[in-house]
Amino acid sequence: MTATVKDVAKKAKVSPSTVSRVINDHPSISAETKQRVRKIMDDMGYFPNVTARNLGKQRANSLGVILPPLDSRERLGNPLYLELLNAVNATAAEFQVTTAVASADNSATLLENVIRMHRQKQVDGFILAYSEKDDPVSEYLFQNQVPFTLIGRPAKREADIIYVDNDNQLLGKQATEHLIEKGHKNILFASNVNQEVIFFERYFGYQEAMMLQSLPTHQPLTMLQPEDYVQFPEVIKATGATALVVIDDIFALRMIQLATLHGYKVPDDLSVISFNNSIFATLVHPYLTTIDIDISDLGRLGTQKLMEQIEQKQSSGVQLVVPHHLVQRETVRSI
Template structure:
């Protein structure tokens, strides 16, 4: 591996001069800087960004904070896609990911505090947005830069998001237009998450405007077997429901499988997000609101590192 000493020897300068030239030190003439950078490129020199940043007291890692809850949250395809987008944007910047995940908010806050104090991490991406969040309070107290994926909770908060209310409205309008639904159901799991609430509000707005009766079903993804039975019973008492929208593809798959396994019914279904590795949620009556989570992850990095940026809104599409 080529080192700064190798470059200095080739250029006939001291190691400190070579280092300063590569870091654009103003006391090194432009001519010398250009000469040493040309030699470095010719020799295939790759700078150690981690060591460079640590000398400044900062890691080159970005901390990614998952919402508190079951550890299985980390396997949610939506979050996995966001991580892929973050990593894609970090790679050319020689950055790395460091993850904070925990079952409780107290544990999560302690985890983030350790990343700041021990890992010297000064940039964070939060994969959720909640009011009165102690993690955000900590980040603000420590004067750490962060961006939330979701609705901002303060005017000066950096964020990346979809227009979830508009997406919910368009999903509802599509359901009525494409499938001529006359009675609909919206299925959600955690309305405290702003994106779920806004998707539901947009959907309900479309139903109200069209004068179509609609219900909301809140389910928890814990206790799968008992949950399946409960939802099956619910759907059995509502045989006239002819259009279902679910707030994410995990709920969509659950409802879809229940309909044909236990109830022998086929009902038009629209799911938010699409896990392309899942081939079970598909058919002529299934549609997806594509949210482009990889694009969201990449945008979060851009907002973090570009002081001119404050937010990015990612477009959505409805597709099969």
């Protein structure tokens, strides 16, 4: 037979209301009483009805994780989001809440899903796993005062939005500096996105590193259309590039394939450095030289900051910078 609040109260020799206050961690109950009642709950195998408890608080007891529009195969297969979800789930479990995912293959449908989750009170708040210019989802969350934490730096309202991030401009700078230290002077920045804040920040970091060394900067090598891939060998030849800073690991593998197709060997002819240190970095040779951004820490901190908002422990914007480190492997050589 399942133990009830009354059973716990009887054995602990307290009132049922005291047991309820212990369950809700009410400050009016002493630490000694809480410890004693909780031990009895454990001994009796009693588990609080979290759903019923949160109905009283008008809480959904769930967090929403909003993935970026999955409008490309790279995004759809990016392990970064699975790592992030795993960290969010683990941290949410510590708060005794669950997670739900909002995803779609375009921004309009994604916004509809988020609005539905919010208005139907399916979640108490959201973790937004991306940051883009003119993003309708982040605008909706902000305008409707929905609790949310952003993974990444906001495109605007930095002082008002709670976010956790790496220093992506510093990442771009240090990746480029690593190539410069290896003797490279003609370096390109390559990306398959051009509206994400992360693109601007890492490209600015690339520009900063090159300018500080009085080296030529180049327009970003953005691969958005099929014709961009066709022009790749012409761009390499025209710039005399010996190295690429690539937006992330998955696209770096695509660039290595493209270079190989056109007769460039990595790293002998073209060095490559990227970001994220995902599982793809060591799936095929040459292993990728990449910068680890600690996505698990981003997910953990993002969840903690969202719970602080939901529990009304924090009301102003805050930036948390997660450390990163370079992982040297096989795609960069000295010249």
